[in-house]
Structure formats: C-alpha cells, structure tokens
Amino acid sequence: xxxxxxxxxxxxxxxxxxxxxxxxxxxxxxxxxxxxxxxxxxxxxxxxxxxxxxxxxxxxxxxxxxxxxxxxxxxxxxxxxxxxxxxx
Amino acid sequence: xxxxxxxxxxxxxxxxxxxxxxxxxxxxxxxxxxxxxxxxxxxxxxxxxxxxxxxxxxxxxxxxxxxxxxxxxxxxxxxxxxxxxxxxxxxxxxxxxxxxxxxxxxxxxxxxxxxxxxxxxxxxxxxxxxxxxxxxxxxxxxxxxxxxxxxxxxxxxxxxxxxxxxxxxxxxxxxxxxxxxxxxxxxxxxxxxxxxxxxxxxxxxxxxxxxxxxxxxxxxxxxxxxxxxxxxxxxxxxxxxxxxxxxxxxxxxxxxxxxxxxxxxxxxxxxxxxxxxxxxxxxxxxxxxxxxxxxxxxxxxxxxxxxxxxxxxxxxxxxxxxxxxxxxxxxxxxxxxxxxxxxxxxxxxxxxxxxxxxxxxxxxxxxxxxxxxxxxxxxxxxxxxxxxxxxxxxxxxxxxxxxxxxxxxxxxxxxxxxxxxxxxxxxxxxxxxxxxxxxxxxxxxxxxxxxxxxxxxxxxxxxxxxxxxxxxxxxxxxxxxxxxxxxxxxxxxxxxxxxxxxxxxxxxxxxxxxxxxxxxxxxxxxxxxxxxxxxxxxxxxxxxxxxxxxxxxxxxxxxxxxxxxxxxxxxxxxxxxxxxxxxxxxxxx
Numbered sequence: 001x002x003x004x005x006x007x008x009x010x011x012x013x014x015x016x017x018x019x020x021x022x023x024x025x026x027x028x029x030x031x032x033x034x035x036x037x038x039x040x041x042x043x044x045x046x047x048x049x050x051x052x053x054x055x056x057x058x059x060x061x062x063x064x065x066x067x068x069x070x071x072x073x074x075x076x077x078x079x080x081x082x083x084x085x086x087x088x
Numbered sequence: 089x090x091x092x093x094x095x096x097x098x099x100x101x102x103x104x105x106x107x108x109x110x111x112x113x114x115x116x117x118x119x120x121x122x123x124x125x126x127x128x129x130x131x132x133x134x135x136x137x138x139x140x141x142x143x144x145x146x147x148x149x150x151x152x153x154x155x156x157x158x159x160x161x162x163x164x165x166x167x168x169x170x171x172x173x174x175x176x177x178x179x180x181x182x183x184x185x186x187x188x189x190x191x192x193x194x195x196x197x198x199x200x201x202x203x204x205x206x207x208x209x210x211x212x213x214x215x216x217x218x219x220x221x222x223x224x225x226x227x228x229x230x231x232x233x234x235x236x237x238x239x240x241x242x243x244x245x246x247x248x249x250x251x252x253x254x255x256x257x258x259x260x261x262x263x264x265x266x267x268x269x270x271x272x273x274x275x276x277x278x279x280x281x282x283x284x285x286x287x288x289x290x291x292x293x294x295x296x297x298x299x300x301x302x303x304x305x306x307x308x309x310x311x312x313x314x315x316x317x318x319x320x321x322x323x324x325x326x327x328x329x330x331x332x333x334x335x336x337x338x339x340x341x342x343x344x345x346x347x348x349x350x351x352x353x354x355x356x357x358x359x360x361x362x363x364x365x366x367x368x369x370x371x372x373x374x375x376x377x378x379x380x381x382x383x384x385x386x387x388x389x390x391x392x393x394x395x396x397x398x399x400x401x402x403x404x405x406x407x408x409x410x411x412x413x414x415x416x417x418x419x420x421x422x423x424x425x426x427x428x429x430x431x432x433x434x435x436x437x438x439x440x441x442x443x444x445x446x447x448x449x450x451x452x453x454x455x456x457x458x459x460x461x462x463x464x465x466x467x468x469x470x471x472x473x474x475x476x477x478x479x480x481x482x483x484x485x486x487x488x489x490x491x492x493x494x495x496x497x498x499x500x501x502x503x504x505x506x507x508x509x510x511x512x513x514x515x516x517x518x519x520x521x522x523x524x525x526x527x528x529x530x531x532x533x534x535x536x537x538x539x540x541x542x543x544x545x546x547x548x549x550x551x552x553x554x555x556x557x558x559x560x561x562x563x564x565x566x567x568x569x570x571x572x573x574x575x576x577x578x579x580x581x582x583x584x585x586x587x588x589x590x591x592x593x594x595x596x597x598x599x600x601x602x603x604x605x606x607x608x609x610x611x612x613x614x615x616x617x618x619x620x621x622x623x624x625x626x627x628x629x630x631x632x633x634x635x636x637x638x639x640x641x642x643x644x645x646x647x648x649x650x651x652x653x654x655x656x657x658x659x660x661x662x663x664x665x666x667x668x669x670x671x672x673x674x675x676x677x
Contacts, residue, residue, distance in 0.1 A: 046182035054216035
C-alpha cells in the first residue's frame with residue numbers, strides 16, 4: 001500500500017474534465033485506487049465517485065494505491081495534480 | 089363543454105432567462121418521474137434482471153450520444169460537456185459492478201438498486217454548499233431516471249407536430265436540447281433560474297425562455313395559447329387579441345432592432361455631443377458573465393454578493409468569497425466590478441430567521457452588519473484581497489444615515505490594517521460607494537457624498553419608501569410608480585448632491601434599464617447606468633442617439649410635470665417620435 005497527499009492546483013477544481021482525466025489515468029494501472037477527503041472514501045476509478053468530491057482549488061486529498069504497480073500509479077496520478085490537470 | 093369554457097387571460101411573471109418573444113399555442117410536457125418500487129427477485133431471475141439493466145444502460149448511452157452530437161453541432165463543444173459527463177457515468181465500470189453485485193446479493197429489482205445506489209451520490213452532491221454541485225446532482229438524477237425509464241421501456245414523448253411554446257414543470261438539459269429539434273418557439277417552466285442549465289442552453293439555442301414561473305404547468309391546459317416575453321419575464325396565458333397584436337408589434341420591432349444592434353455592442357455609450365456614460369450590468373451569478381460580456385457591458389455596476397448565500401445557509405468563508413470576487417474581477421478586467429456587500433433582510437434571506445413585524449423597515453442591509461461586524465470584516469477582507477488589479481469598488485446597501493457610512497468606512501480601514509499586518513496585497517485606494525435607496529439618505533445625499541467616491545441610486549426600494557408602497561402587495565401595487573414626479577425630483581436631488589461634491593452618480597435600480605427613462609436620466613446628469621444584460625444594447629443605442637443638451641432640455645420639461653401619467657405620456661411621445669424602432673415595455677400600464 002502506498003499513500004500520497006496532493007493539493008488541487010487548477011483554478012476550477014476537480015470538475016468534469018479533470019475528473020475524467022484522473023479516472024482514465026487510474027484505469028491504466030492494476031492497483032486499487034482510493035481517494036480520501038473530509039472523511040469520505042471514494043473509488044478513484046469511478047467517475048461518479050470522483051464527481052461527488054466537490055474538490056476545489058486548494059483542497060487537500062489523500063490518495064491511496066494498493067497493488068503491484070502502486071508506485072507507478074501514484075507517480076502518474078500525483079503528476080496530474082502537480083500539473084493542475086494542464087489547466088489554468 | 090370545454091370548447092365553451094371562456095378562457096380568461098392570466099398574466100404571470102418569471103425569470104427572463106433567454107431573450108426573445110414567442111407567441112403561439114402551448115405544448116404541455118409532463119415528464120413523469122419513473123417509479124422504482126422495490127421488488128423481491130427470484131434467484132433464478134437474477135441473470136435476466138442484470139441483462140435488463142445492461143440493455144437499459146446501453147440504450148441510455150445511445151440516446152445520450154445522439155443528444156451529445158446534436159448539442160455539439162448546435163451549441164458547441166463546451167456547452168455540451170454536461171452530456172459527455174452523463175455518458176462517462178454510464179460507462180463507469182465501478183458503478184456498474186456495484187449495481188450488479190447488489191442485485192445478486194440483495195435479490196432486489198434493478199430499478200430499485202439503480203435508484204438507491206445513484207441517489208447516494210446525488211445526496212453527497214447536494215450536501216456541498218455549491219451551485220455547481222447542485223446542478224451536477226440534477227444531472228445525475230436525470231441520468232438515473234433515464235436508466236429506469238429505459239428499463240421499463242417507456243418512451244419519452246419529445247415530438248410535437250406544429251410550432252409550439254413548451255410548458256413544463258422543469259426542463260433537464262437533455263429535454264432542452266431534444267425539444268429544440270422541434271419547432272419550439274419558447275420555453276416556460278415552473279422551476280429554474282437564470283443560471284440553470286435550461287437557461288444557459290436556451291440562450292445558446294436562441295430560444296426565448298421564461299423560467300421560475302411557479303405553477304404555470306398547472307395553470308395551462310392543452311389548447312391554450314401563450315405569449316412569452318423573454319426580455320421582461322412576462323408570460324400571458326390565453327392573451328386577448330389586443331395583447332397579441334401588441335406583442336406582435338413588439339416582436340417585430342425587436343427583430344428589426346436586433347439586426348442593427350450588433351454595431352452598438354463594441355461602441356462606447358456616448359451621447360452625440362460627446363458625454364461618455366458608463367453602461368454596466370447588474371449581475372448575481374458567474375454564469376451570467378458570458379452573456380453580459382457578449383452584450384457589450386462596460387463592467388459590473390452591481391454584483392449582488394448575497395447570491396453567495398442562496399446556495400447555502402451559512403456565510404461562505406473569506407477564502408471562498410475571495411475566489412468568487414477575484415473571478416469576477418479577472419473576467420471583466422480592465423473594467424470594474426462594484427461589489428455590494430451582503431444585502432439581506434427585507435424580503436431577502438436573513439442570516440438568522442427573526443420574525444419582524446415590518447421587515448422592510450427592519451434589520452436589513454448594512455444595519456445587520458454594523459451589528460455583526462465580524463461578518464462585514466470577513467467580507468471586506470475578501471473584497472480587498474480580490475482588488476489587487478485595482479478594478480474593484482465596494483458598495484454598502486440600505487444606508488440611512490451618514491453615521492452608518494462613517495462606521496462602515498471605519499470597518500474598511502480595519503480590514504485594510506488586518507491585511508497589511510499579514511502583508512497581503514490589495515488596492516489601498518479602493519473606491520467606496522453607497523446605495524441611495526432610503527429617503528433619509530436621498531435627502532442628505534450631499535453629506536453622504538462627502539464621505540464616499542460614488543453614489544448609486546437604487547430606484548426599486550427608493551420608490552417603495554418614497555411612495556410608502558409595498559410593491560409585493562397586490563392591493564396597492566399600482567401605486568408603485570417609478571415615474572412619479574417625487575421619484576424623479578429625488579433622483580435629480582441625489583445627482584446634484586453627488587456632483588456638487590465631485591462624485592459620480594450611478595443607478596442600479598430597474599428604472600436604469602427602462603428605455604422610456606433613458607433620455608430623462610441622461611438629462612438629469614446620471615454618470616453610470618447599471619442594467620440587466622438583456623436590455624443593455626437598446627439602452628446603449630438610445631444614449632448614442634441623443635445629445636446631452638437635448639436630454640437636459642427634456643429633463644427640464646419633465647421636472648415641471650405633476651403626475652405619473654403626464655410624465656409617462658410626455659416621455660413616450662418624445663421617445664416614440666425619435667426612436668420609432670425601439671420596442672418599449674408597455675407592461676406596467
């Protein structure tokens with residue numbers, strides 16, 4: 001199991017497009033992927049779940065990966081957050 | 089029997105969500121929400137039930153894909169995103185797996201499981217105090233109903249033969265798109281506001297819409313006719329032939345007018361003899377920004393910050409407020425945003441529900457916040473922080489006395505000091521203004537003007553208070569007369585008082601957006617008009633078509649008149665002679 005903390009950097013927060021990008025990236029890996037925010041646990045491979053997060057700019061999330069490729073998955077996904085999902 | 093029923097004319101008012109006028113027969117759309125009654129499942133039927141679910145999901149995806157490509161072609165990529173999101177949810181493998189797992193484990197019917205499972209997400213979205221998330225919850229609800237409907241193989245009737253105005257309780261984004269394939273003349277709904285998806289999409293589709301009418305779907309019956317005025321928000325059920333004629337003329341005028349409006353959008357609002365007037369808009373929600381910029385506004389003359397309170401029952405944090413204000417300031421830069429501090433109370437929501445015998449004369453506007461300075465300070469800090477590009481002004485509502493203005497300014501200085509101590513950047517010379525909407529403030533406008541950078545006249549409340557008329561009270565609402573000489577003389581007094589102190593004077597009440605009043609207000613010396621985005625181009629056209637000296641002459645004559653009737657008649661006659669192509673609002677007569 002591998003955990004990382006990320007902060008949402010893009011202005012509009014985790015709206016539809018970044019949510020889709022997140023789920024798509026997660027699907028490339030075998031590891032389970034969960035997102036924790038304010039006591040909620042959300043399956044990071046589920047778009048409807050990610051959409052419920054209401055995560056806006058500045059929000060902190062904990063990402064948890066579990067599986068053979070957990071380190072690679074963590075790297076790919078935290079990079080997405082780091083780049084602000086390539087948005088403004 | 090029904091043929092013989094005398095259908096009487098009913099006038100209703102709603103939210104003018106998309107401009108345009110529609111006249112025609114109604115098509116009453118009743119979208120029944122499919123029921124998802126719980127049923128126990130025989131273990132032998134589980135596979136068939138899952139198959140039924142999968143088919144329904146596949147069918148829903150097919151439907152939405154069609155809607156998506158239609159929407160993309162008609163209104164463009166970015167506005168069609170919402171359908172894309174719905175499709176992505178349908179393809180959510182995790183969701184699908186949980187549905188299947190639950191059907192197997194709980195032995196309950198698929199409709200029930202779908203409804204129960206998706207409602208969970210809906211509830212989480214509704215828990216966020218955020219307009220965006222609430223809209224998203226509606227989308228998810230819409231999707232849920234689509235799947236259930238497809239499981240029950242029920243068809244949604246979305247076709248009608250001849251051109252009609254669609255009347256419905258509520259319209260989902262998909263409804264709005266799908267119906268636009270028919271000859272839809274307009275949309276009229278019980279629910280929805282200016283920022284709903286239905287409003288945004290109908291504006292993009294250029295279909296006139298009046299939303300938030302309360303109960304129109306229950307008031308009409310098939311065969312009724314309707315006039316829908318997307319400029320003013322007026323809807324007339326079974327209009328008389330005179331009304332129809334009147335609106336046909338108005339519609340023709342608008343059509344002609346709009347074709348030559350485009351040239352005015354990029355021009356400054358300047359009189360023939362060169363007096364530059366600032367023409368800004370009143371705005372409540374982020375979603376209105378695009379429309380207002382499109383209409384060629386000079387900025388935001390009134391941002392009603394209390395709209396931040398509509399979505400939640402608590403005051404948003406400084407951080408949240410800051411982000412919102414910053415967003416508005418960035419979008420209209422280099423133009424200005426005037427942020428009015430929370431104006432609540434009266435008929436608006438109050439932070440605590442307190443029973444007052446006379447709320448309009450009670451604890452409202454700045455009065456609340458001088459008693460609750462922590463809220464005011466928090467808001468002022470948020471406004472200041474957003475002001476670093478120097479295009480924000482702050483405005484206090486419901487001021488009665490100059491003492492209140494001095495007090496409010498003291499709090500502004502405290503907020504500045506708090507930011508300075510944290511080394512946070514802001515505009516140290518942020519302009520400060522007040523709304524003049526209470527007679528006492530109007531009478532003492534000169535001493536108030538000395539304390540501030542600008543005055544903005546709020547004609548709605550000013551008219552109510554001057555004439556002692558509650559315009560929400562049907563018995564006396566005809567006494568609410570914005571053109572009463574007392575109102576006009578008061579406006580003149582306020583403008584003169586402001587100018588004497590070398591301060592600019594604007595107006596953000598409804599009168600500012602009434603084309604009948606434009607020349608008069610220019611003539612009285614008004615420096616800034618703040619109006620709803622939909623009327624902005626016509627007000628601009630009037631301003632650009634008169635000279636200040638002409639307007640002053642007109643104002644001089646109007647000030648001699650003694651009754652509302654005389655004022656209106658005079659203005660109408662003056663303006664109709666000069667602007668035969670401008671469609672004037674006749675509704676208030």
